[in-house]
Amino acid sequence: MLAPVRPAVPRRILIPLIVACALFMEQVDSTVITTSLPAIAAALNDDPVALKLALTSYLLSLAVFIPASGWAADRFGARTVFRSAIVIFTLGSILCGLSTSLADFVLYRIIQGMGGAMMVPVGRLVVLRSVPKSELVGALAWLTIPALLGPVMGPPLGGFITTYFDWRLIFFINVPIGILGIILATRFIENVREEDVPPLDLRGLVLSGIGLSGLVFGLAVLGQHLVPYWMAAGVTLIGAIALGFYVRHARRTPHAVIDLKLLRIPTFRAAVVGGSIFRIGVGAMPFALPLMLQLTFGLSPFASGMLTFVSSAGALVMKTTAAPILRRFGFWRVLVFNSVLSSAFIAANALFTPETPQLAIAAVLLMGGFFRSLEFTALNAIAYADVTQQEMSRATSFVSVAQQVSLSMGVALVGMVLEYMRSGRPGKVLELSDFTPAFVIVAAVSALSIFSFLRLPRDAGAEMSGRGKPEAKPDTLPDPRGEVNAGS
Structure with a gap:
C-alpha cells in the first residue's frame, strides 16, 4: 500500500483540493439527474414522476448514514473511511448506470447516498485534522466550491450529456474521478484516528435515522407534491416525533451519535x-x-x-x-x-x-x-x-x-x-x-x-481570522505538519 508522502504543494492547499474534488463529485451527482429524469424513465419503461423516488432515496440515505460517519472515522481512521466512501460512491455510480428497472435504480441511489454520507463529513474532518486553525479559513474556503458549483452545474451538465450522449454516462464519469481520489487520498492523507473511541450509539442512530429520514422525505414530498398531502404530513410528523425522542435520548447518553x-x-x-x-x-x-x-x-x-x-x-x-x-x-x-x-x-x-x-x-x-x-x-x-x-x-x-x-x-x-x-x-x-x-x-x-x-x-x-492570537490551549487542534511541512 502506498504510504503518505510529502507533497510539493503545501498541505493547506493540496488536502482541501483532494477533498473538494471528492465532494464536488458527490454534489454534482446529487443534482445532475434532475434534467435527465424523462430520458431515464423512458429507458427504464417507467413514469418520470415515479423517478422522483431516486432523488428522495438519495436524500434519505444521506440523512440516515451521516450521523455514523464521525464515529466510523474515529474508530477506523479518517483516511480509511474517506477512501471507503469514495469506493462505495463509485460502485453505486456504476450500478446506477447499469440499472434496468426503477427498483434497481432506487436501490443503487441509496448505495450512492451511503458513500456520499460518509464522504462529506469525513472529508471535512480530514481537512480539520490536517490543517492548523490559523490556516483553516483559507483551507475551508476551497471546500465551499463543491457546495456552490455542484447544484449549479448539475442540471445543465445532465441536460447536455443526456441530449448529446447517453444518460448512463452521467454515472460512468464518476469512475475515473473516484479512482483518482482513492490514489490521492492514499498518498497524501494521513490516517488520523482517536485512541479511545466509545461504542456506537445504535439506539440513537435508529432514532435519528427514522427522524431525519421522515423529516427529509416528508419535506421533500410536501414541496414537490409526489404523494397526498396527508401522507406527506404524516411522514413528517413521524420524523418530528422520532427526533423528539432522540433529543430525550441524547440528553441521557454520554456519547450520542449526534452530540447535542x-x-x-x-x-x-x-x-x-x-x-x-x-x-x-x-x-x-x-x-x-x-x-x-x-x-x-x-x-x-x-x-x-x-x-x-x-x-x-x-x-x-x-x-x-x-x-x-x-x-x-x-x-x-x-x-x-x-x-x-x-x-x-x-x-x-x-x-x-x-x-x-x-x-x-x-x-x-x-x-x-x-x-x-x-x-x-x-x-x-x-x-x-x-x-x-x-x-x-x-x-x-x-x-x-x-x-x-x-x-x-x-x-x-x-x-x-x-x-x-x-x-x-x-x-x-x-x-x-x-x-x-x-x-x-x-x-x-x-x-x-x-x-x-x-x-x-x-x-x-x-x-x-488572524485578528487575535490567544494562547494555545492544550485541548485545541495541534499543528499536525511538524517538520514535514515546515517549509511550506
Whole structure:
C-alpha cells in the first residue's frame, strides 16, 4: 500500500483540493439527474414522476448514514473511511448506470447516498485534522466550491450529456474521478484516528435515522407534491416525533451519535442554528431559479444552466478574498451584515423578467454568488473555532446533518409557495408572478439568521481570522505538519 508522502504543494492547499474534488463529485451527482429524469424513465419503461423516488432515496440515505460517519472515522481512521466512501460512491455510480428497472435504480441511489454520507463529513474532518486553525479559513474556503458549483452545474451538465450522449454516462464519469481520489487520498492523507473511541450509539442512530429520514422525505414530498398531502404530513410528523425522542435520548447518553451538547458552544451553535436558517434560502435557489428561467423566460435547460453558472464565478473570486475580509472585519461583522446582504441578492431574483438584460441578471448572480460563498466560508470556519480535537468528528457529523436538512427545507419551502400560488389556476401552470413571493419569502427566512449571529461574542473566531492570537490551549487542534511541512 502506498504510504503518505510529502507533497510539493503545501498541505493547506493540496488536502482541501483532494477533498473538494471528492465532494464536488458527490454534489454534482446529487443534482445532475434532475434534467435527465424523462430520458431515464423512458429507458427504464417507467413514469418520470415515479423517478422522483431516486432523488428522495438519495436524500434519505444521506440523512440516515451521516450521523455514523464521525464515529466510523474515529474508530477506523479518517483516511480509511474517506477512501471507503469514495469506493462505495463509485460502485453505486456504476450500478446506477447499469440499472434496468426503477427498483434497481432506487436501490443503487441509496448505495450512492451511503458513500456520499460518509464522504462529506469525513472529508471535512480530514481537512480539520490536517490543517492548523490559523490556516483553516483559507483551507475551508476551497471546500465551499463543491457546495456552490455542484447544484449549479448539475442540471445543465445532465441536460447536455443526456441530449448529446447517453444518460448512463452521467454515472460512468464518476469512475475515473473516484479512482483518482482513492490514489490521492492514499498518498497524501494521513490516517488520523482517536485512541479511545466509545461504542456506537445504535439506539440513537435508529432514532435519528427514522427522524431525519421522515423529516427529509416528508419535506421533500410536501414541496414537490409526489404523494397526498396527508401522507406527506404524516411522514413528517413521524420524523418530528422520532427526533423528539432522540433529543430525550441524547440528553441521557454520554456519547450520542449526534452530540447535542455541542450546541453549548456559542460559535458552534451560531454556525448550526444560524447557518441552517441561512441555507434554507440558498437551498431553494438551484430549484427555483432554473424553473423560472425555463418555464417563464422560455430558456432551454442548457441555456438557463449556463446563465446560473455565473454565480459560481462569483464564488471562485471570493476564494482569494475571504481570508483578508475576515481578518479585516472579523467573523461577527461578516456573519451579521453579510447574511442580510446575501439574502437581499436572493430576493433580487424576484425582480427578473424576460425583458431584463441577461448581462444584468448575470451581474446580480455574480455578486450573489460572491457574498453567499463568503458567508459559507465564515460559517464553515467559525463552527469549529472552539471545538476540541476529541469533539471534532462529532461536530462534523452534526454540521453535515444540519446542512442536509436545511437545504431540503429550502426546496420544500419554495415548492410549497409555488404550489400555493398556482393552486387556484386552471391547469396549474406556473407564471412569472408566482416566483416573486417565493424568492422574497425564502430570502426573508435566510435573513432571520442574523438573530443567531448577533448573539456571538464580538471577538468570536479571533484566532482563525488572524485578528487575535490567544494562547494555545492544550485541548485545541495541534499543528499536525511538524517538520514535514515546515517549509511550506
